[in-house]
Amino acid sequence: SCAVCHLPDGGGFIGPTLTDPYWIHGSAPMDLFRTIARGVADKGMPMWSAMLAEPQLVAVAAYVRTLQGTRPAKAKEPQGVRADSVPASR
Numbered sequence: 001s002c003a004v005c006h007l008p009d010g011g012g013f014i015g016p017t018l019t020d021p022y023w024i025h026g027s028a029p030m031d032l033f034r035t036i037a038r039g040v041a042d043k044g045m046p047m048w049s050a051m052l053a054e055p056q057l058v059a060v061a062a063y064v065r066t067l068q069g070t071r072p073a074k075a076k077e078p079q080g081v082r083a084d085s086v087p088a089s090r
Contacts, residue, residue, distance in 0.1 A: 002060070005045070010064070011072025015045065016079045018067045024080035032061040 005015035016024060025035040037057050039047035048057060 002064075007072065009072040010067035010070065011074055012076030015043070017072065017076045018064050019070045019072055019075055020078050021068070021083045022078035022080045023083055027083035029061060029065065032064055033057060036060050036064075 002015075002018075005013055006018050007013050010018035012018070016022075021027070023031070025031060025040065035045075037047070037049040039045045041047075048060070052060070
């Protein structure tokens, strides 16, 4: 389901790339979980908590973290703030 906007390799299409160190809504595991669960209505990202149970949301967030540092063939330009330039959220 994520591939429609983020491509199968996480390189980004309509949505941002999930492979670089730049994040729009935070890079900490709980930031990812919240973004996936709550969605981003003004950007067209659905609220996945309406379709997935909490363990599935955790699994999706964990999977997104595995994409870090991979090199998609045609990744979008970075968007957001570099993760190592701000303190991790708690």
